Amino acid sequence: MGLYKILKILAFVLGALGAIALINLLVKGDELVMQTGEGLDMFLNLSYITFLITIVLVVFFVFKEVFTSDNIKAILIGLGLFLVVVLISYGIADGESIIMPDGDTLSENGSRWISAGLNAFYILGIGAVALMLLSEIKNLTISK
Numbered sequence: 001m002g003l004y005k006i007l008k009i010l011a012f013v014l015g016a017l018g019a020i021a022l023i024n025l026l027v028k029g030d031e032l033v034m035q036t037g038e039g040l041d042m043f044l045n046l047s048y049i050t051f052l053i054t055i056v057l058v059v060f061f062v063f064k065e066v067f068t069s070d071n072i073k074a075i076l077i078g079l080g081l082f083l084v085v086v087l088i089s090y091g092i093a094d095g096e097s098i099i100m101p102d103g104d105t106l107s108e109n110g111s112r113w114i115s116a117g118l119n120a121f122y123i124l125g126i127g128a129v130a131l132m133l134l135s136e137i138k139n140l141t142i143s144k
Contacts, residue, residue: 010053017046089119 021042028039066075095112099105106114 007057014046014050014053018043021046085123086116086120089123090116093119 093115
């Protein structure tokens with residue numbers, strides 16, 4: 001059985017379990033769910049399982065591609081560029097201690113890493129949009 005069929009069956013099973021969790025939640029009723037949170041456990045467990053499966057598959061296919069690819073240079077350049085974006089994001093990030101609503105304190109370093117993560121997300125997002133626009137402009141200007 002091919003990998004595609006296995007993943008298709010897995011997606012169907014996860015979808016069916018999600019539907020069962022929804023029916024379970026609807027049967028419990030709004031009031032009980034809002035007051036006690038009963039019925040949400042199945043949704044949370046299903047999301048944890050789905051997240052774990054996703055992470056395992058992504059790591060597996062990334063390592064498979066890294067070790068079977070003939071173009072390791074391009075992979076290392078991409079990884080290097082990503083690290084440069086993270087370093088730039090950390091360099092421009094600011095951090096200050098923040099008192100959380102529950103009374104705990106977020107350290108300056110923790111605040112700076114959160115800011116760096118947001119900066120990296122913005123840089124990578126703007127880069128992705130710019131590359132898509134450049135690709136579309138290139139496709140429009142090339143006559144076929």
